[in-house]
Amino acid sequence: MSALEIQKVRKDFGNERVLKDVSLAIESGEFLILVGPSGCGKSTLMNAIAGLEPVTAGEIRIADRDVTWLTPAERDIAMVFQSYALYPSMTVRQNISFGLEMRKVPRAEREAAVERVADLLQITALLDRKPAQLSGGQRQRVAMGRALAREPAVYLFDEPLSNLDAKLRVDMRTEIKKLHLRLGTTIVYVTHDQIEAMTLADRIAVMRDGHILQLGTPDEVYNDPVDIFVAGFMGSPSMNFIATTLEGQAGDYRLRIVTEGEDALVLPWPASRETPALAEQVGRSVILGLRPEHFSEEDSRLSGMDEGTPLSARVSVVEPTGADILLNMPLGDAEVTARVGPKCRVAPGERLSLRVDMGRAVLFDSETQKRLA
Incomplete structure (x- = not known):
C-alpha cells in the first residue's frame, strides 16, 4: 500500500x-x-x-x-x-x-x-x-x-x-x-x-x-x-550540450563535430549504447550530452573506447576549486566544461589532450529534445 x-x-x-x-x-x-x-x-x-x-x-x-x-x-x-x-x-x-x-x-x-x-x-x-x-x-x-x-x-x-x-x-x-x-x-x-x-x-x-x-x-x-x-x-556544473551530425550505420555510428578553423572532430558512438531510434537520425543534427566528469586527462596507459576516446582542445578558462579543476574549452559550437584532477597543469590558451568517456555520453533529438540513446 x-x-x-x-x-x-x-x-x-x-x-x-x-x-x-x-x-x-x-x-x-x-x-x-x-x-x-x-x-x-x-x-x-x-x-x-x-x-x-x-x-x-x-x-x-x-x-x-x-x-x-x-x-x-x-x-x-x-x-x-x-x-x-x-x-x-x-x-x-x-x-x-x-x-x-x-x-x-x-x-x-x-x-x-x-x-x-x-x-x-x-x-x-x-x-x-x-x-x-x-x-x-x-x-x-x-x-x-x-x-x-x-x-x-x-x-x-x-x-x-x-x-x-x-x-x-x-x-x-x-x-x-x-x-x-x-x-x-x-x-x-x-x-x-x-x-x-x-x-x-x-x-x-x-x-x-x-x-x-x-x-x-x-x-x-x-x-x-x-x-x-x-x-x-541535474548536476553542477550542468551537462555540456554539443551539436553534432550522426554518420555511419548500425555497429559503426560516428558523431562529427565541426570546429572553427580546424579539422572536424569525429567521435565513435559505442555499439553497446545503440538504439533503434538512431537509424532515423543518420545525416541529421543531434545533440551530444557530456557531463564535466566524462572528461579526463590523457593518459598513455589508457586505450580503447571503454577507457576513453582521445580528443584535443584549447583551454579558454581555468577554474581551480580545490578538490578539482574546471576547464572551459570551445568544442564545436559550444563552450564545454571539463572536470579534471587538482594536479592538472594547464594555462588559458594552451591545448590539452583529454579522453572523453563515450560509454556514459547521451544523445538527444535536436528538435524534440528527447533522449535518443
Missing part, C-alpha cells in the same frame, strides 16, 4: 493551469523530492497534498484514504516550512508540544514526545529558550521537532534549508538524511536545489511547467535523463 497517491491532479489559478494531470505514488518510508525551477508547480503540489490549496480536479490519497477534500488537520500530515513558523512568545518546549496540545494529547504523553524529539535532534539544552534566542539552524531543528513530535502518515518539507547559510545547509542536510535512515518516515520534500535532491532522495520527481518530466532514483535522473531539460537541470 502506498503512503501517498496522487492521481491526475490539476490546479488552476484563474485561466492559468499550474498543475497538469500530475500522478505519482510514494511508498511507505520513501524519501521523495520534488525538484524544478521556480514556477514549475512543485510548491503548489506540496500545498495541494497538505490541503492548503484545493485542487481543481484529481484525487489525493494518504494511507489509502481519500483526503482530497479534507482539511489539513484531517489529513494526518506534518509540515516543516521554509520560514520555520515558530511562535515567538513560546519556548522551544511549548512550540514542540503545541500541536499535540491542540489534539488533546494527555500531558504526560506530550512531555514524553518533547523529550524524545529533543534528544533525537540534540536540542534538549534549548527547550526553555524562545525562538529569538536561537540561531537559524537551531530554529530549523525546532521546526522539525514540532513535526516529529507527532507520528503522521506523511511528513512534508517545503524548502526547509533555503534560509540557512551554505555550511549550515550542508550540515542540516546530513542531519535530515540521518533522521530519515533512523526513523524510516515517509517524506515529501520540495527544493529548487538539485544537490539537496541528489543527496537526500530515494526518488526524485523533476518538474517543469506543471508536469513531472521524470520520476526516478538520483542515479536514473542524473545518468539516464529523459530529455535535455532534465539533463541540464
Whole structure:
C-alpha cells in the first residue's frame, strides 16, 4: 500500500493551469523530492497534498484514504516550512508540544514526545529558550521537532534549508538524511536545489511547467535523463550540450563535430549504447550530452573506447576549486566544461589532450529534445 497517491491532479489559478494531470505514488518510508525551477508547480503540489490549496480536479490519497477534500488537520500530515513558523512568545518546549496540545494529547504523553524529539535532534539544552534566542539552524531543528513530535502518515518539507547559510545547509542536510535512515518516515520534500535532491532522495520527481518530466532514483535522473531539460537541470556544473551530425550505420555510428578553423572532430558512438531510434537520425543534427566528469586527462596507459576516446582542445578558462579543476574549452559550437584532477597543469590558451568517456555520453533529438540513446 502506498503512503501517498496522487492521481491526475490539476490546479488552476484563474485561466492559468499550474498543475497538469500530475500522478505519482510514494511508498511507505520513501524519501521523495520534488525538484524544478521556480514556477514549475512543485510548491503548489506540496500545498495541494497538505490541503492548503484545493485542487481543481484529481484525487489525493494518504494511507489509502481519500483526503482530497479534507482539511489539513484531517489529513494526518506534518509540515516543516521554509520560514520555520515558530511562535515567538513560546519556548522551544511549548512550540514542540503545541500541536499535540491542540489534539488533546494527555500531558504526560506530550512531555514524553518533547523529550524524545529533543534528544533525537540534540536540542534538549534549548527547550526553555524562545525562538529569538536561537540561531537559524537551531530554529530549523525546532521546526522539525514540532513535526516529529507527532507520528503522521506523511511528513512534508517545503524548502526547509533555503534560509540557512551554505555550511549550515550542508550540515542540516546530513542531519535530515540521518533522521530519515533512523526513523524510516515517509517524506515529501520540495527544493529548487538539485544537490539537496541528489543527496537526500530515494526518488526524485523533476518538474517543469506543471508536469513531472521524470520520476526516478538520483542515479536514473542524473545518468539516464529523459530529455535535455532534465539533463541540464541535474548536476553542477550542468551537462555540456554539443551539436553534432550522426554518420555511419548500425555497429559503426560516428558523431562529427565541426570546429572553427580546424579539422572536424569525429567521435565513435559505442555499439553497446545503440538504439533503434538512431537509424532515423543518420545525416541529421543531434545533440551530444557530456557531463564535466566524462572528461579526463590523457593518459598513455589508457586505450580503447571503454577507457576513453582521445580528443584535443584549447583551454579558454581555468577554474581551480580545490578538490578539482574546471576547464572551459570551445568544442564545436559550444563552450564545454571539463572536470579534471587538482594536479592538472594547464594555462588559458594552451591545448590539452583529454579522453572523453563515450560509454556514459547521451544523445538527444535536436528538435524534440528527447533522449535518443
